[in-house]
Amino acid sequence: MKLLSRLFIILGIFCYTLGIYNIWLSIDPHRLSFTKYSYAQTVSPEKKQLPEKIIIKDLNINLNIIPSHVVDNKWETTDMGASYLQSSPIPGDDGNSIIYAHNWASLFANLVYAVPGQEIQIRYADNSTKTFVIKYTSSVTPDNSTILAPSNDKRITLYTCTGFLDSQRFIVVAVLKDK
Amino acid sequence: MIKNIILVAISLIVLTSASVAPAYAMSIPDFGSCVNPQGKVIASYNSGNHGIVGQNNEVAGSDSVYKSSQNGVTQCFCPTNGNGIQTNWLKANSLTASDINVLKNQGWTYIATGSNWGLEDVPYLAKNSDYACRKNATKADSTKILGLASTGDSFTIYSLIFAGAGFLISGMILRRFNK
Numbered sequence: 205m206k207l208l209s210r211l212f213i214i215l216g217i218f219c220y221t222l223g224i225y226n227i228w229l230s231i232d233p234h235r236l237s238f239t240k241y242s243y244a245q246t247v248s249p250e251k252k253q254l255p256e257k258i259i260i261k262d263l264n265i266n267l268n269i270i271p272s273h274v275v276d277n278k279w280e281t282t283d284m285g286a287s288y289l290q291s292s293p294i295p296g297d298d299g300n301s302i303i304y305a306h307n308w309a310s311l312f313a314n315l316v317y318a319v320p321g322q323e324i325q326i327r328y329a330d331n332s333t334k335t336f337v338i339k340y341t342s343s344v345t346p347d348n349s350t351i352l353a354p355s356n357d358k359r360i361t362l363y364t365c366t367g368f369l370d371s372q373r374f375i376v377v378a379v380l381k382d383k
Numbered sequence: 384m385i386k387n388i389i390l391v392a393i394s395l396i397v398l399t400s401a402s403v404a405p406a407y408a409m410s411i412p413d414f415g416s417c418v419n420p421q422g423k424v425i426a427s428y429n430s431g432n433h434g435i436v437g438q439n440n441e442v443a444g445s446d447s448v449y450k451s452s453q454n455g456v457t458q459c460f461c462p463t464n465g466n467g468i469q470t471n472w473l474k475a476n477s478l479t480a481s482d483i484n485v486l487k488n489q490g491w492t493y494i495a496t497g498s499n500w501g502l503e504d505v506p507y508l509a510k511n512s513d514y515a516c517r518k519n520a521t522k523a524d525s526t527k528i529l530g531l532a533s534t535g536d537s538f539t540i541y542s543l544i545f546a547g548a549g550f551l552i553s554g555m556i557l558r559r560f561n562k
Contacts, residue, residue, distance in 0.1 A: 206561050212554030219547030258411045300419065309538060320465060321518035340418040340467075344516035349416035361419070375420045 226256075229370065235306050236365060237279040237289075238349040240375070243292075243300075255295050257327040258303060263314040269303065269326075281306060286362075292352070295326045296334040296380055300355040301324035306355050306364045307374075313319050318376045324360065336378035343372045353376050406520065411453035412470040416458035422449040422556050425456070426501060433460055436470055436492050448501070457504060465517030472497065475506040479534040483508065 250367040255269045268285035281287055286305040293299035305312040336359075343366055344351060351361060351373075358380040366374040406537035415421045426448040432441035441489040451457040475483055475493065487493060491508040498504040 205557055209554045209557035209561060210555065214552045216547045216549075216551030216554060219543045219550060223540055223543035223547060226543060319518075320515050340516055341414055341436055341520075342418045342469075344416050344510075348413070348416055350413065350421050351419045351444055353421060353462050355419060374418070375418055 215328045225369075235348065235354070236281050236306065236363075236373075237274075237277055239277070239347045241274055241277065241349050241352060242353060243349075243352050254329045255288055255303075255326045255328050259325040260318070260322065261325075262296060262317075263317055265312065265314055267305065267311065279304070283308070284310070286312065295336070295360045296358055298356075298358055300353065301350055301360045302363075303360060307364040307366060307370070310375055312362070315362060315364045315376060316366055316374050318362075323380050323381070324362070324376075326354050326360070335381040338369075338378045338379050340375070340377040342365065342375045344375055345372055348373075350378075385487050411473065412455035413456045414455050414469075415449075415468060417457065417469040417516070419459055420447070420449045420451070420459055422451040422457065424448070425450050433462060435468055435511070436500075437511060450500075463515035463517070465520030466514055467514040467516035467520070468511045469514055471510050472500075472502060472511070473508045473510075474503070475508045478508070511530070 223368050229271075254271065257267065258269055258366055259266045269288045270282045270289035271290045272280035272282070274280070279287070279289075281304075283306070286303050288295075289302035289304070292302040295301040295303070305315075306315050307315070318338055318341050320338050320339045320340065324334055324338065326336065327333045339359075343350075358376050362376040362378070363373045366372050426446070427440060428446045430443070430445060432443050434441050434558045440460050442460070444460055445462075447459045449457045449459070454474040454477070456536055458470040458472065459467065460470070461467045472494075473486075473491070474497075478486070484494060486508050489510075493511045494500065494507040497507045501506075530547050
């Protein structure tokens, strides 16, 4: 009985320690970051072209898109939807557009179930929609920032955290569907 | 009792946060990722049978090889089943025996000469990782299954707080019964 009471108390402290760590993670500005990000481009989008919504029907993802920036390697995040990195091209333009979100149930938690062939729809401010087809998925470490490098195709790169204590990034690459 | 609890809590914090990065005589280059490979293409085949490090039989699929750095080559193999394999090839001729042992313990395979693999006639270390590259890929994100996922979301935080309170109250009650 004495041993059981000690075990419960230790488990309680462990849960609280992990809880405090999780609270810190939820406010940590580096949590969704990639180290050595150096691919920022000057993008001056017309407002009507800005992406406003991302829909992945196969994964039950339907989120607003919020523009974001990287300042001093702090990646702006939001709990209101997915973040679109404004220093990357508009989705559907030439190059590699970056969209990211926390792996929370209300955001990109289901992204890890993405497989090649599934479709992603992006809706824009002018109510137009473009469809992208998933080509690759992979898990990488946060220092593998080349996944954010410019590309010669019209692609979007989505990512969220994964792995033990969010130590990795789950990457989904999709290219614009041919009309 | 209090001393023991504090000791356990400190041990848990240290165990969950501490990691030791080994030092090498040379730095490990950035191999990038096959979802957005960088560097000069040194070989590319749309089909055919190809050898993969660690696999006895040749496998059918497409294969592209990139010179990702001075000492690194990235092989992106995409088999017909869509479960792609990225092989990072690191030149080992300037590594010490001790470095090679450390890397072998981290899952790298020692290859006496790269000439059998279409590379330079020097020793290499090779390491495989997975990515999904075709529609029929079956691999899910294994790191999510193994990891403590969705950290930082409110559900996880509240669950840990409630579980922690439950354990602590139960432990205290049992302790009172013991007296």
